[in-house]
Amino acid sequence: MNIVPLAYPQKGSAKKTGYWRIFRPKINYEKCIKCMICWxxxxxxxxxxxxxxxxxxxxxxxxxxICAxxxxxxAIEMVKE
Ligand code: SF4
Ligand code: SF4
Incomplete structure (x- = not known):
């Protein structure tokens, strides 16, 4: 089953905002217990x-x-871009 957020990120006047990032969250799926708290x-x-x-x-x-x-x-590490 796929679960998507209630509010979707969308292209707005700021376009795709991922390029603002300095640190990137990286999920370690070996440690993840799939609790969905990050979601x-x-x-x-x-x-x-x-x-x-x-x-x-x-x-x-x-x-x-925040997710980390x-x-x-x-299970989420913030790594420098
Ligand atoms: S918060 Fe997210 S990454 Fe961490 S264990 Fe739960 S589902 Fe996995
Ligand atoms: S909570 Fe995690 S996934 Fe969401 S914007 Fe912040 S760093 Fe990115």
């Missing part, structure tokens, strides 16, 4: 659940780090 907290709607795992849309992720901060098992 719930992402303020940009940039995380979808695809085939029961979180997938980040780097076209719109702004690299705020909220992940209960620290």
């Amino acid at each position: 719930l907290y992402c303020p940009e709607g940039s995380i979808s659940i695809i085939n029961n795992k979180p997938v980040i849309d780097y076209d719109y992720c702004k690299g705020c780090g 901060n909220e992940c209960p098992v620290k």
